[in-house]
Amino acid sequence: EPEVTQTPSHQVTQMGQEVILRCVPISNHLYFYWYRQILGQKVEFLVSFYNNEISEKSEIFDDQFSVERPDGSNFTLKIRSTKLEDSAMYFCASSEMAVRGTIYFGEGSWLTVV
């Protein structure tokens, strides 16, 4: 069964450093997402991406965050200057337009900011 894949699985970074989290969505999917989950809390929406542009973003997704689809397969989340409160699990997800709403998650990238 096709899966959303993410790298790295775990990253530790110094506060103020830039971080790039990478994702390969399922190949025939057209909608891409980033969600985050702070330890012990619920999953929170960050951003959705369709047709090479952001379709929706949450209030969490401020100017420190950006997303990009640099080629036909990868989807990245960049945090420009990490803060302690950015420590969380970041999940990439994708969905096929024809099955609107059925969203498949990757295994996650655990980010620790120290």
Next chain:
Amino acid sequence: GENVEQHPSTLSVQEGDSAVIKCTYSDSASNYFPWYKQELGKRPQLIIDIRSNVGEKKDQRIAVTLNKTAKHFSLHITETQPEDSAVYFCAVVGNFGNEKLTFGTGTRLTIIP
């Protein structure tokens, strides 16, 4: 924006008994209601979903019911087994064109052998 409330936050049941988790939502235009199971350190896994034109859906030991008038939906797990122990999240997707999942706060389900 959409607000999703989930109850209870923790639930312990004896193995073999049933478990019920309830969620309410605020946006009457919401039209898709998935349930996710999350084991510790793992990704959310879709276990069942229901769309707004259906009142109930069942898949083996798992069922979901939807009451659009009251804006609530529930997950029912029958004949619970130890491997059902996990955190369960309900979620809601809004109207057409909105692909965002809004999650509930989660229910930690513990099955007591």
